[in-house]
Amino acid sequence: MDAKGNGEMAAAAAEDVERAIAGPTNPMVTPLLTDLYQFTMFYAYWKAGKHHERSVFDLYFRKNPFGGEYTVFAGLEECIKFIANFKMTEDEISFIRDSLPSSCEDGFFDYLRGIDCSDVEVYAISEGSVVFPKVPLLRVEGPIAVVQLLETPFLTLINYASLVATNAARHRFVAGKSKMLLEFGLRRAQGPDGGIGASKYCYMGGFDATSNVAAGRLFGIPLRGTHSHAFVSSYMSPDEIVEKSLQSSDGSHTCEDFVSLVQTWLNKIQWSPSLRGIFGETNQSELAAFTSYALAFPNNFLALVDTYDVVRSGIPNFCAVALALNDLGYKAVGIRLDSGDLAYLSCEVRKFFCAVAKDFGVPGFEKTGITASNDLNEETLDALNKQGHEVDAYGIGTNLVTCFAQPALGCVFKLVEINNQPRIKLSEDVSKVSIPCKKRSYRLYGREGYPLVDIMTGENEPSPKVGERILCRHPFNESKRAYVVPQQVEELMKCYWPGSSGKPRVELPALKDIRDRCIKQLEKMRPDHMRRLNPTPYKVSVSAKLYDFIHFLWLNEAPVGELQ
Amino acid sequence: MDAKGNGEMAAAAAEDVERAIAGPTNPMVTPLLTDLYQFTMFYAYWKAGKHHERSVFDLYFRKNPFGGEYTVFAGLEECIKFIANFKMTEDEISFIRDSLPSSCEDGFFDYLRGIDCSDVEVYAISEGSVVFPKVPLLRVEGPIAVVQLLETPFLTLINYASLVATNAARHRFVAGKSKMLLEFGLRRAQGPDGGIGASKYCYMGGFDATSNVAAGRLFGIPLRGTHSHAFVSSYMSPDEIVEKSLQSSDGSHTCEDFVSLVQTWLNKIQWSPSLRGIFGETNQSELAAFTSYALAFPNNFLALVDTYDVVRSGIPNFCAVALALNDLGYKAVGIRLDSGDLAYLSCEVRKFFCAVAKDFGVPGFEKTGITASNDLNEETLDALNKQGHEVDAYGIGTNLVTCFAQPALGCVFKLVEINNQPRIKLSEDVSKVSIPCKKRSYRLYGREGYPLVDIMTGENEPSPKVGERILCRHPFNESKRAYVVPQQVEELMKCYWPGSSGKPRVELPALKDIRDRCIKQLEKMRPDHMRRLNPTPYKVSVSAKLYDFIHFLWLNEAPVGELQ
Structure with missing residues (x-):
């Protein structure tokens, strides 16, 4: 094989993709x-002539977040966008030169000028998938020095994305399918793209x-x-509303004094x-604000009702405006509660709406929407469910x-793995020992259609087959193992960046499709893995062959103690 | 006054500043x-002809983070940079048009085209200051609709910045002045600029x-x-090192086989x-990695020693390389521990270094640097201090x-305030009631030079005077009040964005200067406010006049209940 020629072809192909x-x-x-x-290592690799060595890295997590037993994988698209455009500018190279010891050789900086990801391969689980500890989310192959440079950005792009997508999925699980979930977190996010990322990945996770x-x-x-x-308190009284007319919804007539209609x-x-x-x-300032808002958005009237007092001011004011709108053929959207006992208040509000519907014969008014916000999280949603409430939509931010x-x-x-040699990272903490080798991973499904277990095998082992019994072993606990006869076998990693391998590249799906995938995957899980209290851990395993190899390598690398 | 002419002058001035x-x-x-x-409100304001109304907003927090009694204010520079360049593009306006109900009038979108912050004024406490609950960090004045647009970005830019700067200051407080503190958090940050912001504001807070x-x-x-x-495990054995020569530090001679020298x-x-x-x-893979790294960076040799076993492999390998470097006139920088019992290991490592210094007569070797990392936080730093340790530098990430x-x-x-009318936001939770009025705030210092109390007054009240007794009242608790005779009075807010007011603009200081300010301010605080366990709350107060006004307004706005 002409490695260079191949590399050039790959570079050309990569350019097209870029x-x-x-x-x-x-x-x-x-x-x-x-x-x-990552740059000091790059220099050391380069100095040792080792920077080209073909390496394989796994990106994975060790523990599901939030005390749960599942995680939603997110952030892949951003990683691929990053490597598709990976190229250092002269300014960047010059900054690296200034940041490294002055003894570093010029040739290195020339070398940096040429690097890109045309010789890197990325295999990944599809974004939006439900994933589990230890199973690689990404397998990244390529020249060790370049792949090392990707470590930090990949982790930065995946860690938070997956965390917040999982958090969103957990909130959706507690809220139930029928509720509207709104992400309101920008102002409390950890920086601007903490906010932008949150919006993207909460949507992905089911908001x-x-x-x-x-x-x-x-x-x-x-x-x-x-x-x-602030909008509410910016008004003093309805007297300040100058433009008081409102055309009816069907355009047939105009109410010249909407303010008086509301008062009536x-x-x-x-x-x-x-x-x-x-x-x-x-409160007259509140009444003025609601009236003014309705004049601006007669088809989209939703009012925040807790600036002064929900039941004694906000709700009566809202209903007055909503009924005035109703006279003109408009249907109010609803109210938002942002403080107090949301379970109690939402029930009081619903009673009020029902009374209005009945007393004034406005059918459907009892169904006017109730949105709740104010420091909501999984626990408060759960508590609301237990107490009983009338909330239709939740606005969730900080948590x-x-x-x-x-x-x-x-x-x-x-x-x-490096140069086809498997590598292991040991640790006195067994949970931190890495699983060596270039691997494949599969999800095995049982009779009832639920995923049963994920299994990792060596790259060249035959894949598990439907209907064939296979031994699944815990990677580190000798006694934990089980035979499985899969009814369906799903290979988890696909090629999202083929580098110079010539393999076809899986296209990045649209956000909406990733979201759909995520929702479907979550629904497919056995319910006991998903519950909030004491969920059952989903099993993650290795093949018998991989198990033996891990333990051979472990013994090989660990120093033998001497008791004295 | 010709408001329009003034506005135009301001716009021209603002352009210069921009x-x-x-x-x-x-x-x-x-x-x-x-x-x-913010945009739906803008439209409603505009529709009501109210968008121009002069409003005053306070930006503040209600509770210090981390169970502490102080906060470091950060993020101001980014806010000023934002408003200095605030201008909507055609694409942005067209997106807003698509996002609002189709009933919105065209004139509104024309209006958006012209808005900027030339008529907005921002008064703020200096970035890097120690600050306390309820005292405005920023006071923003201007046309209500434009100022509302700034709410979310300002909060997004200040909330996390202040939080992480405070966290850094707290870590510095526990670690002590003499330790080197390194921020290693990018990979676990909440998105890319969660990471970039963390680096900036941790540095500001004392890293x-x-x-x-x-x-x-x-x-x-x-x-x-x-x-x-990964660098360590990427090597198999010292045999793979091809380029083995290393020139001595003074250039006088070359060691042709540094690998053998290390082995010796x-x-x-x-x-x-x-x-x-x-x-x-x-471990031979580790020995090879250290040797190779030293060949690349003979003046900057710092090795991660816990890939296999700290005492039985990492430290002996490190010392062998360090002593070989020493032969050639280079001084090794030190080691990093990233797992295990850091207190115990750091002491073992120090003993090892002392033994090497003594056995081989290498003075100073005992002082070789020890860096510790691995899930450090305030608690673990505190525990290390209590146990006794030999760590010189900490690398802190996730926490x-x-x-x-x-x-x-x-x-x-x-x-x-709006149109010179003070406004209050009520809440059943007293801590959520806002302090109305356009205000000034002052820090009053006592005899020993410590800050004693912050006091807010109405904009036009006379300022507190050195040596003159003043009554400081808790804003909401009638019985909490104290007379203070300040030895020094510091007005807290300065004009960072004068808008059309014609006031001079305080320049944005360099990051290094903000950091120095922050460190000095933290040192100036009375120690009992700063301690981790049961710190004394710093007092925040209002003038007697402002107190009376708050309570007058409160009674005025709150509905009177009827017991039935």
Whole structure:
């Protein structure tokens, strides 16, 4: 094989691909977004003439987040966009020169000028898949020095993405399928693209919409938002509303004084049979704000009702405006609660809506939407469910996007083979020992259609076959093993970046398709793996052959102690 | 006053400033990096002809993070860079048009085309200051609709920045002044600029260096990094080292076979009087990696020693290479421990270094540097201090950059005045009631030079005077008040963005200066506010006049209940 010729062909092919694949979403994701030691190692490899050596790295995590037993894999698209456009600029190279000891040779910096990812191969589980500890999410092959440079950006792009997608999926699980889930986290996110990433990956994990306009634009995620407390308190009284007319929904007539119409309705509500005595004078600044908002968005009237007092001011004011809109053929969307006892308040609000529907004969008014926000998380959603509530939609921010319950996922990137020699990383902590060898991994499905176990094998072992019994061994615990007769076998990793291998490249799917995949995968899991309390761990295993090899290599590398 | 003429002058002045102030570090920070409701509110304001109304918003937090009693304010520079360049593009406006209901009028989108921040004023506490709950970090004045657009980006830019700077300061406090603190968090950060922001603000909060090359380049932060476990396991044995020669430090001679020199030293160490019997055969892949790294960086040899076994392999291998380097006039930098019992291991390593220094007569070798990493946080640093250790430098990642102990700071942005009318936001939770009015705030210092109390006053009240007794009241608790005779009075907010006010603009200081300010401010605090266990809360107060006004307004806005 003419290695060079092959490399050149690959470079040409890679160029074509580069044209097709845009760069990372965040332009700050450059070859310099990495740890300095990736460059010091590169120099040491180069100095030793070792930088070309073909290496295989696995990217995986060791423990599912949030005390759960599953993780959603996300961030792959950004990794591929990164390597498709990987090229160092003169400025970047000159900065590296300044950052390394002055003894470093010029030839090295010339070499950096030429590097790209045309000789790197990336195999990965599809983005949006449900994944488990120890099973490689990515297998990255290529010249060791270049692949090392990718370690930090790949981890940065995958760790948080997978963490927050998992968090979103967990929130969806507790909220239930029928609720609308809105991501409202931008202002509390860990920096601007903490916010933008959160919006993307929460949508992927099953949220319906975001408040983040930039994310809506970048990724086509549906946007939601109406008004804040400041909007309410920026008004003093309805007197300040100058333009008071509103055309009816069908355009047939115009109400010249919508402000008075609202006031009329407020009086009617106050003395209506079911609501008499519930409230006295409502807050006039709030009434003005709601009226003004309705004049601007008669088809999209959703009001935040807790600026002063939900039941004694916010809800009566909302209903007055909503009924005035109803007179003109518009249907109010609903209200948002952002404080207090959301279970209790949502039930009170629903009662109020039902009373209005009944007293004034407005069918459907009882179904007016109730959105809840304010420091929601898995626990509060669960508590709301247990108490009983009338919430239709949740706006979730801080806890969702910062992953408050566990703000980091610990993906690692470990060398498993170099020059066709398997490598192992030992540790006194068994959970930190790496699984050596270039591997394949499979998901085996049982009779009921649920995934039963993931199994890793050596690259060249025959794949598990439907209907054939196979021994699945725990990688480190001798006594844990089980025979499985798979009803379906799914190879997990596909080639997302073929480098110079000539293999076909799997296309990056659209976000919507990744989201659909994710939702389907989550539904396919056996329920006991998914529950919040004491979920059953999903089994991850290795083939008998790989098991034996791991332990052979381990004994080979570990020093023998001497008791004294 | 000719408001329009004034506005035009301001616009011209703002243009000059714009030229001088670069945009935000992250190009994704655009006017669209905000919540959709800022635009729906903008439309409603515009529709009501209210968008021009002069408003005042305070940006503040309600509770110090990490169970502490102080916070470091960070993120101001990015906010100013953002507003200095605030302008919507045609594409952005067209996206907003698509995102709002189709009933929105064309005139609104024309209006968006013209908006900028030339009529906005920003007063802020200096970045890097120690700050406390409820005291405004920023006061933003301007046309209500434009100022609302700034809410989300300002919060996004300040919340995480202040949180992580505070976290860094807390880590520095526990580690002590003499230790080197390295931020290693990029791979676990919440997205790319979670990582870049962490590097910037950890440096601001007192860290010494980062591993993040992009942050080093953007902000001039010192960079650190050597090699990883993968580097070690990428070698099989010293046989594979081809280029074995190393010139001496002074250039006077060349060692033709550095690999053999290392081997000779390894044998000597193994049989030296103090070390005999401590280790047998060391790992050859590790020895090869260290040797190769030393050949590449003879002046910067720092080795990661825990890939196989610290005491029986990593340290003997390191010492053999270090002593060989020593023969050639190079001084090894040190080792890094990344697992195990860091207190115990660091002491064992120090003993080993002392034995080498003594047995081989290498003065100074006992002081070879020891860096520790692996899931460090405030607690583990504190535990290391209590156990006794020999660590000189800490590399801290996950817990530092994701602020694992509390991953979000809850800064809020509240309307306090509109059209010269003070506004209040009520809540059943007293801690959530906002402090109304356009205010000034001061830090009052006591006899011993420590800050005693922060006090907020109405904009037009006379400022507190040195030597004059002033009553400081808790804003919400009637019984909490104290007289203070300040020895020094510091007005906290300065004008960082004058808008059309004609006031002079305070220049944005360099990062290094902000860092120095931060370190000095932290040192100036009374120690009981700073301690980790049960710190004393720092007092935050309002003037007697402001107190009375808050409570007048509160009674005015809150609905009167009716017990039934």
